[in-house]
Amino acid sequence: MLPSYNIEQLTALVRAAESKRSPLIIQLFPSTLKQLPTLAHAAAQYVKTATVPLSLHIDHAQDVEHIRQIIRDLPVDSVMVDMSHYDEAENLEKTRILAKECHDRGIAVEAESGRINGGEEGIADTGELEALFTTPEDVESFLAAHIDILAPSIGNIHGDYGPQGPAEGQLHFDRLEAISKQINGRVHIALHGTNDFPEAIMKRCIKSGTAKLNVNKLLLEVWNQHLRENAASMGLVRLMDEGMDVLQKETERWMDVCGSSGRA
Numbered sequence: 001m002l003p004s005y006n007i008e009q010l011t012a013l014v015r016a017a018e019s020k021r022s023p024l025i026i027q028l029f030p031s032t033l034k035q036l037p038t039l040a041h042a043a044a045q046y047v048k049t050a051t052v053p054l055s056l057h058i059d060h061a062q063d064v065e066h067i068r069q070i071i072r073d074l075p076v077d078s079v080m081v082d083m084s085h086y087d088e089a090e091n092l093e094k095t096r097i098l099a100k101e102c103h104d105r106g107i108a109v110e111a112e113s114g115r116i117n118g119g120e121e122g123i124a125d126t127g128e129l130e131a132l133f134t135t136p137e138d139v140e141s142f143l144a145a146h147i148d149i150l151a152p153s154i155g156n157i158h159g160d161y162g163p164q165g166p167a168e169g170q171l172h173f174d175r176l177e178a179i180s181k182q183i184n185g186r187v188h189i190a191l192h193g194t195n196d197f198p199e200a201i202m203k204r205c206i207k208s209g210t211a212k213l214n215v216n217k218l219l220l221e222v223w224n225q226h227l228r229e230n231a232a233s234m235g236l237v238r239l240m241d242e243g244m245d246v247l248q249k250e251t252e253r254w255m256d257v258c259g260s261s262g263r264a
């Protein structure tokens, strides 16, 4: 599940998926839909014409009316209905209502159980709100709201862990494994907050039951770095071309690490 904030990144991600024969979920933030209203249509065109299975997902949609507008007007395949800034009862009730509205349009729904702390580009920071780890009761409550994908809170954070990645014990793999066992294939598990992940941690999360891996900085940092280093000296066309190349290569590398290469 790979994010893009512009057409060049989108293009590079799709190129990587096709060259690695990997399925791919293209992710756009609601803020990106507002900033670049045509980007979702460009992504949907790739979903339609690519030679590998792609889908278009809207990540962290936190505004009820915006969600309704998105599912009514845009060619999306899935939406993360993120009501985690409400208390649990209200989160569940809003999730249940919106899941029904999405399903009526053939759109799949992801929700966050517990509360994953922090913020990243495109996501409102949880600020003073306390992180809440996902419990077995949360899992059943969210499944009862008829979601399709569950994003648990297991010590993962939105934002940076630091250059070494998560500290020993910061991610509760035992909790993740228990959640996976409890879910028993009824929905998929999404892992948010993968900035700074070393390869081994990513593999461990997959082994513990995660199917959908949300990456952001983990991939896009090479793009940012390329711009920082070359923006002053390179013409725009070459800057974009080479940026797409470095992002495609980095994406291909992670597709190999995650084992999605060759699966399309």
Ligand SMILES: [Zn+2]
Pocket: 060, 158, 192, 193, 214
């Ligand atoms: Zn997230």
